Amino acid sequence: MERWLQQVWYGGRPAPWLLRPLAMLFGLLVSLRRWAFAAGLLPTRHPGCPVIVVGNLTVGGTGKTPLTIWLVQALQQLGLRPGVVLRGHGGSLARLPAPTRVTAGQTAAETGDEALLIAGRTGCAVAVGRDRVAAARLLRQQGVQLVLADDGLQHLRLARDLELVVIDGERGFGNGWLLPAGPLREPLSRLQQVPLRVQNGGERLWCSDALRMQVGGEQLCRVDGQGAAEPLAAWRGREVHAVAAIGNPQRFFDLLTAAGLSIRPHVWPDHHPFSAADLAFADALPVLMTEKDAVKCRAYAQAHHWTLPVEARFEAGEGRRLLGRVLMEARLLDLLVCPLCKGPLIYDKSAAELLCRADRLAFPIRDGIPVMLEEEARAVAADDPRLER
Ligand code: ZN
Numbered sequence: 001m002e003r004w005l006q007q008v009w010y011g012g013r014p015a016p017w018l019l020r021p022l023a024m025l026f027g028l029l030v031s032l033r034r035w036a037f038a039a040g041l042l043p044t045r046h047p048g049c050p051v052i053v054v055g056n057l058t059v060g061g062t063g064k065t066p067l068t069i070w071l072v073q074a075l076q077q078l079g080l081r082p083g084v085v086l087r088g089h090g091g092s093l094a095r096l097p098a099p100t101r102v103t104a105g106q107t108a109a110e111t112g113d114e115a116l117l118i119a120g121r122t123g124c125a126v127a128v129g130r131d132r133v134a135a136a137r138l139l140r141q142q143g144v145q146l147v148l149a150d151d152g153l154q155h156l157r158l159a160r161d162l163e164l165v166v167i168d169g170e171r172g173f174g175n176g177w178l179l180p181a182g183p184l185r186e187p188l189s190r191l192q193q194v195p196l197r198v199q200n201g202g203e204r205l206w207c208s209d210a211l212r213m214q215v216g217g218e219q220l221c222r223v224d225g226q227g228a229a230e231p232l233a234a235w236r237g238r239e240v241h242a243v244a245a246i247g248n249p250q251r252f253f254d255l256l257t258a259a260g261l262s263i264r265p266h267v268w269p270d271h272h273p274f275s276a277a278d279l280a281f282a283d284a285l286p287v288l289m290t291e292k293d294a295v296k297c298r299a300y301a302q303a304h305h306w307t308l309p310v311e312a313r314f315e316a317g318e319g320r321r322l323l324g325r326v327l328m329e330a331r332l333l334d335l336l337v338c339p340l341c342k343g344p345l346i347y348d349k350s351a352a353e354l355l356c357r358a359d360r361l362a363f364p365i366r367d368g369i370p371v372m373l374e375e376e377a378r379a380v381a382a383d384d385p386r387l388e389r
Contacts, residue, residue, distance in 0.1 A: 055153025169202020324368025
């Protein structure tokens with residue numbers, strides 16, 4: 001069924017007549033729901049700290065998780081404490097009415113694969129639950145300064161300060177139809193209402209002002225966490241089993257093929273709960289899996305099970321542009337503190353500086369991004385009138 005739908009959505013043929021009335025009905029319900037939230041008939045809730053939503057318009061993987069990890073790490077480098085809320089697909093905690101903070105001892109069977117991956121890679125606070133408002137409030141109570149909602153574009157109850165949409169550059173919007181005739185969860189017109197658009201890979205630009213992102217990785221790691229990493233380039237010409245239970249497995253397979261590996265692909269449904277038997281092949285070839293799958297297989301991983309950690313990458317200047325816009329449009333500058341005394345900062349917009357009164361220092365803001373380094377700051381005269389504010 002899933003494979004047939006993928007063929008219908010991305011096969012390059014018109015949507016089947018049978019599914020079109022259902023897509024129209026779905027479109028009507030989506031519009032009604034949006035209207036009800038906009039008109040205040042359905043209430044929205046704000047957790048009381050800035051909320052940034054990272055989402056997509058289509059079903060399946062577009063590269064949201066690598067972008068979320070990139071954003072969290074960029075914000076952490078500025079001294080901020082971001083947290084991430086997500087549904088926790090594939091985990092048992094997603095079914096509970098109350099949200100749960102992800103902790104070190106939990107398994108992907110509880111938290112879902114994406115939550116465990118984000119928590120492991122960034123060390124930031126992560127909460128899962130079907131009520132994203134409650135999850136965001138939980139994190140805020142625990143000291144998080146701002147919340148990123150991974151896959152929250154359609155979770156309208158959560159009021160947001162900024163929306164980002166990730167576009168799958170390889171597959172675009174398929175046949176352009178709404179579910180179930182096509183892969184769209186919302187009409188394409190929604191794209192124009194989202195302030196920040198990021199396209200992951202692909203040659204053709206699907207949206208004229210989208211920032212371009214690539215997802216890549218160079219180092220292979222053992223799933224059991226033992227042994228040393230090996231450069232992917234050193235595996236050129238090797239034959240491997242490639243296992244993927246993600247939204248767009250072809251993206252992973254293409255990455256390995258482009259690196260010169262000879263792969264035997266094995267596709268599982270997104271969020272598939274792996275067992276040891278799923279990875280037992282008749283031969284002794286290495287088994288390579290995505291990072292999202294690796295977090296589910298650690299407990300029974302063997303020495304020939306490998307994973308390729310990936311990261312989001314931007315062309316020169318594009319990443320800075322994205323971060324600068326996130327800081328400005330979600331009003332995150334107010335959250336920054338002085339790296340020396342941890343005290344509050346005064347934001348001087350016209351001079352593009354952040355001032356610390358206690359240390360009499362001005363930290364520059366370059367291309368919209370504060371440079372929170374003592375060696376980059378300049379001294380401010382004691383009688384500078386800006387310090388009086
Ligand atoms: Zn200071």
